[in-house]
Amino acid sequence: MPTLQIGRKQIPYELRRSAAASERRITVTPGHVEVLALTSDGDHDIANFLLRKRQWVFNTVREMERITSGRHAVPRFMTGSKILFRGRRMPLTVRRTDGERIELTFRNGFIVDLPSWVGGDADKLVASELKLWFKRRVRRDVKEIAAEYSSRFGFAPRSIRVADFANGWGSCGAEGNILINWHLVFAPKKVLEYVIVHELAHLRYRSHRSEFWSYLASILPGFDQSKAWLEINESSLNADFLNWAKV
Structure with a gap:
């Protein structure tokens, strides 16, 4: 692995070339430096680029070392955190x-x-x-799922959008306006699908009487598993990411 010499400090780095890259770039994570170069770059081009960036690399590597050494036992939004997404904890x-x-x-x-x-x-x-990324992703998912079921079963909601709920996971207003709680991005996608189809079914049956549940089962077989998952895990969905991200 090549190294960058800055004073007495030697900083190893990984050199990666990309035909898709339009400019050179350096990224630094704890214990790792990556230099992204153009496929047309020669050794001289890369050496000059690193020479211009040497002070930034040195300062950033030191910052990462300081953060790592002073890290709390439970990290928040830094390398090593696990972020809940679609029912799984994904690395950050x-x-x-x-x-x-x-x-x-x-x-x-x-x-x-x-x-x-x-x-x-x-x-x-x-x-x-x-x-912001979660909200964009759940809006896309809601749009796709609602469009699929509306096409298959003839639903025609007046509108369907995501919102920030204090309580509950979805609603269907008397005029056919459907709201879906964006926090469902933390649940498995099948659970999000259940909530969307549940609210779409209210366009046919307003109450939760037996005919509603029978109809829901006919268009979404096995919905009871997603319903049970949500009842068991709803408190953790609201408490996990959201208690950290008060932004």
Whole structure:
């Protein structure tokens, strides 16, 4: 593995070339530095790039070492945290990058790239980015699931959107406006599907009488498993991420 010499400190780094990259980039996580280079870059180009970035790399590596050594036993929004998503705890990696914008990607876990200008409020910013990503994802899921069932069974809600509920997981108003609690992004997707179809079924049957449940079972067989999961786990869905991310 190549190393970057800065004073007496040697910093090993992983060099990766990408045909899709439009610019060179450096990311730093605890114990690891990655240099992303263009496929057209020669050794001289990479050496000059690292020379320009050497002070930033040195400062950022020291910052990561300080964070790691002073970390609490239970991390929050930093590398090593586990973030609940669709019923599973997915790993979070927070990296420092020489880019200009905060970026969040999901590849079998969450990766958040923080630029140099982010200071002591990094934890809050990571939580905010995750919250925005969760809301976008659950809006997409709700739209897709509602469209599928509306097409199959002829439902025509006046509107369907996600919202922040103090209590409950969904509602269907008298005029056909459906609301879905965005916190369901933390539950398995089958549970989100159950809540959406439950509210769509209220377009046909307003009450929770026996005919409602019979109809729901006819369009969503096995819904009782998702219903039971939600009843057992509802308190943890509201308490896990949300108690940390008061943003």
